Amino acid sequence: MDFHDEQPRKRVRLDSPSAQTPATTTPVHEPIPAATSPALSAPVDAEMADAGLAVQNPDAAVPDPDAALLEREIKAGITAYVNPAAKGFSGVLKQRYTDFLVNEILPSGKVLHLESLDMTVSKPAAAVEGKPEVKEEVKAEPKPEAKPEVEGDEGTAVPEIPLEQVAELQAIFGEENTVSLIKLFGLSWKNPSAKRGSFFTITSPVIEDKEDRTKAHQAVRRILHNKLETVTADDNTITVTKAAPPAKRNGAKWQRNQVGNNRARGKLAWSDLGGEYLHFTLYKENKDTMEVIYYLASQMKLAAKHFSFAGTKDRRAVTVQRVCAFRVEAARLAGLSTNLRNAYIGGFKYEPHGLSLGDLAGNEFRITLRDCTFPGDEGLTSIDALLQHARAIVETAVNSFQNQGFINYYGLQRFGSFSLGTDEVGKRLLNEDLAGAISAILQFSPRALAAAQGEPVAALISSDDRARALGIHTWRTTGRAAEALDLIPRKFTAERNIISHLGLKGRTGDFQGALGNVPRNLRLMYVHAYQSLVWNTVAGRRWEVYGGRVVEGDLVIVGEKDGGVDEPEVDDEGEVIVRPGAEDRATGDADFVRARPLSKDEAESGTWDVFDIVLPLPGWDVVYPANEIGAFYKEFMGSETGGGLDPHNMRRRWKDISLSGGYRKVLARPRERVEWEVKAYGDANEQLVSTDLDAIPGAPRRQEQTVQEGANERIAVVLRMQLGSSQYATMALREMMKAGGVKSYAADYGSGR
Known part of the structure; x- marks a missing residue:
């Protein structure tokens, strides 16, 4: 499974003039003032020499991405192939984020898909009655004006239902069912604390239209004072039962703890829904998993720890995964869905258990490799001949991969995007060189600092990386933590937390405390x-x-x-x-x-x-x-x-x-047979594989760039494969395509790190 760092959205072609000359990007470690942190004041050149790196001029040429990739692989210990003799091929990976589709494989073996944007929640019927699972429609509605809740009690008169409202119910449920509804309402009114299992249920006729079903749900709640609960079954009938009894405390109505502005239920009430954990499917495009989680949590006034998932998914990709939230009501979450950007949620279901990392069987990848070239294709001029030649090579490569597997290497994502990788930080930690570990975390590229200070550089550096470099430089040269923190973007959690701690009075040399301030993960x-x-x-x-x-x-x-x-x-x-x-x-x-x-x-x-x-x-x-x-x-x-x-x-x-x-x-191999296709295409903007969202009727459509009509002169390879949990798709591609086969689509923005 791949875990990609944030990738820039704006990209240029591989043949960019600025991407020709190899060079080593190196960090800079400027001395922190002795009064601030003498243990971290190693000279720049000495720091670089210790790391085995050469100091680079800020305006040096941008490294060739393919040469840099091979160098990083060797540095990460990724050197061998299971079948080095098999012919590979080359292609551009992730030219478009829709070229990399990831669907989680559930523990049951089912491949997860976002199948609908309908806001429905699956709920179990009473187990003793042996009823099938049903689905309740949840719809985000405007927050009603606060009104005192009508609450029945033994000995109080049941409110009379006006004739026009009785007629409204009859039009939906029929005359006989309406009589039963009013009877159930009366019993529920007189026995508000009784458990719902002791009451009868009512089933409506089939209501095919979704809007009509929504109106039916609303009518029952409005007319019958929220005393009855409605759910939609798979056959589009509506089942009506007594609503769960209100929680009581010391004989009075208890306004319970708020969870994301939703009224929290007691454990027994949550069990009526199916459990305390609301599971849902998250579909996202070109976003980090945690970016979506943080947004949902912030909108619900929750800590992000209320949400959990089985595995982090790639950023520059279209991914589908299950997420769960503890004691969150589906209607509240559904109300936030319209504000999500490039992300959609659905498939709500309450469960008695949450999700933990590793609660998945693996991931299914649908990968499009563009601008592919193949050994021996130099003399082939017709597209048909090229396709035939390409198919023969891809078939051999896939069969070798399928049967012999691949070395189960940890992918480059594991080592970060900094010149001093995360493994170097770990090495220093294990040597109990905590000051050195902090110095490695706070390293940055001189190119990024030069860009932040307005100097011309050979590559464009993202604004976040410029701000990070300037903030750390400010801290190292002045020791002013507050000023540095004003500059460093909040996404750089480790850097901010370290500087925040060391900037406290008397904590200058408390390196373990500073590292302890970094989130444990x-x-x-x-x-x-x-x-x-x-x-x-x-x-x-x-x-x-x-x-x-x-x-x-x-x-x-x-x-x-x-x-x-x-x-x-x-x-x-x-x-x-x-x-x-x-x-x-x-x-x-x-x-x-x-x-x-x-x-x-x-x-x-x-x-x-x-x-x-x-x-x-x-x-x-x-x-x-x-x-x-x-x-x-x-x-x-x-x-x-x-x-x-x-x-x-x-x-x-x-x-x-x-x-x-x-x-x-040591070795891994795909879970199922690998499917592949070699196809010709013309325009680089053409989307070659459909996403889950594309398959949903009426779903929003992303804004696409115009596709130019023309000859299909380019070749793409499309792969569908299933890998186990913690197996890296990039390492599987490496085995099939061999050294230099996977081409990075060069970013217009350098990492600045």
Whole structure:
């Protein structure tokens, strides 16, 4: 699964003159005044030398994106291919965000789609009656003027229903059902505290028109004083029951806690709806998952932690995923949907459980690669000949990928977009060099600072990156935290929180406190990135040494072959954690999934294949392979590149950076058969694959650029594949397309980092 950093919206072609000369983008570390933080005042050149980087002139040429991509892959330990002999091809990835479609695969194996924009919520009928699931229509309505709520009580007279309102109900439900409605209303009025299960229910005739159903819901609530509840079933009938009893406290009406301006219900009342968690489908275009969550939470006056999801999705893409909100009413959320930009929600359903990272089977990707070229196509002039040649190469590449899989590398997204990657920050944290870790987090490109100060530079830098560079520069040179924070955009949470803490009186040297002020998921991201670097490097070495063979000392999951594995535990990023053998654990807790080395006889038995082999992410609670690869962990981690660390000494005094470790399968392969298509197209603005939104009748349409009519002289490859949780589509494409095959669509804006 891919987790992409924010990408600029404005882009230029690959052949931009400014994108020809390779150069290394490097950070700058200016001294913080000694009075402010002497421990962070390392000279610029020394800092760069320590990082193995050369200081760059701010007006140096922008790096060639493809050369830079290969360099980043090598630096991240991504070097090997399962089948290097297979021919690849090249193509441009994500030229348009609609070229990268991601649909979550639910634990049931169903591919999730946004199927409708109707604001309906699925609700379970009373289980004892064995009724099918029904759906209630929820519609955002103007907030009514505050009125005292009419509440029945035993011994009070039931309000009389005017004849014109009786006639209105009869027109909707029929005469017989209307008699039953009024009877149910009277019983509900006289017994407001009785549970709804003790009352009869009423079912309307089929009402096909949605507007008519909406009017029916509103009529029942308005005419019958909100004493009855209506839901729409799958067959478009409306079921009417007694409404849930109002909550009482000390005998008086209790105005309960507000959740996002919605009246919170007691746990029992939420269970009547189906549970305390409102699950819904989120469809988004060119947006971060958390960007949508933060907006919804802010509008409902909630903390973002009230929302959860199974996995973060790409930004420059069209993605569909399930999200859940704790004790939030569907009508309130539906009311916010009209204000969402480039995002839509639907598929509401109350559940008794929430969502956690890893609560998905994987993701389905539909990827369009544009401007594709193929080995040996130089002499082919007709489009038909090119298509035939292209199909032969793609078919071979896909079949190899399908059958032999790909090395399950962590993608580049894991390492961030800064010149000093997140793994470098993690390395410094694990060496307990907290000042150095902060210095790495607060690095920036001299190009960004030059742009912020109005100097001409070779590349355009986004306003956010310019502001970030200027803010950090201000902090480093003046020590004025408030002034720096006024400049740094709020999206840079880690930088702002560190400066905010160090800027407090008496906290200048409190580096652990400053890092502790960074959200925990960000702190973990740094050390997890270091683990990912080690894993990638070791995986490449294992493939180089043993290839697809299973050998003595390889690690496998205990019980996997005999079905003895429980649901795996996942970490904060959704990564599966596999524990070592009980005899190697401090506690021997049997609840954890474990791993063990294979004996020589087991390795040669044929019971296990290379897809069963796992490699550990370094930590204090893992066992390492009992072969040459186990020794390589010590060799690499002890090197300068590996940070001079010992894989057998991973406990740290600070708990947050004391890693227990985990495991990851060496090879991965797609869940289902990969589908592919090679097609010709003419205009670069032509959308080649339909999204979920495109398939919904009457749904809003995005504003498209004009497509020019002309000859279909370009070739695109469209792939549909399903990958498991925490598998990276970019790494799958890399195996199919080989080195240099995946072309980045060069951004008009440099990262400035």
